[in-house]
Amino acid sequence: MNVRRTGIDLDTSLGYALKEAASALRSAMEDALRPLGLGVTQYACLELLDQRPGLSASDLARGVFVTRQTMNVLLQALERDGMVARDADAALGRSLPARLTTRGRAALQDATTAVRAVEVRMLTGLTEAEQTHALQVLTGMASALRAPAPPDPDGA
Known part of the structure; x- marks a missing residue:
């Protein structure tokens, strides 16, 4: 019996391909780091x-796509490892702006080299024009998803 299924065709779904690429990128970056x-x-x-010294934990959480609680734990670990410093007194209420230490900058330099090598590997085979176009397409997709959803014409 041949049952017709409705749903997303994973072989042609851009969303699925994007998720697969993001997962492969993250895995390669984890291996490199x-x-x-x-x-x-x-x-x-x-x-x-x-790139943006002095960000608060909330700002960092948004920029790194984690919760504020996760960022606080992460910052505590980075402080303990001597890579990040936060002033004990917050000039802006409870916010404790963070900054890189000398050790943090050295770690970042090595990490950036490793991550850049992953990105170069990922882009192998793409021309500069294709890379520029891919960036435009991905940025456009993110912008479209951040915009309010249009009303459903069927009212459903």
Whole structure:
């Protein structure tokens, strides 16, 4: 009996392909960062702090796509390891802006080299124009999903 199924065709679904690529990227990054004693989330936090020093835990959590509670645990571990420093007194109420230490900058430099090698491997075979186009398409997809959903014309 041949049963017709409705749903998403995983072989042609852009969403599924995107999730598969994201999963493969994360796995490759974890493999590259493991020898350095870092994970992807730790690396992302260090990278964000390097580019935007003084961010609060809430700002970092949003930028790294984790909860505030997870970020607080992560920051405590990075502080304990001497990679991040936060002032004991918060000038902005309860927010404790974080910054990289010398050790954190050195760890970030090694991690960035490892992550960049993964990205270069991922982009092998794509021309510069294709890379630019892929970035535009992915940014457009993210923007479309962040915008309010259009009303359902059927009212369902």
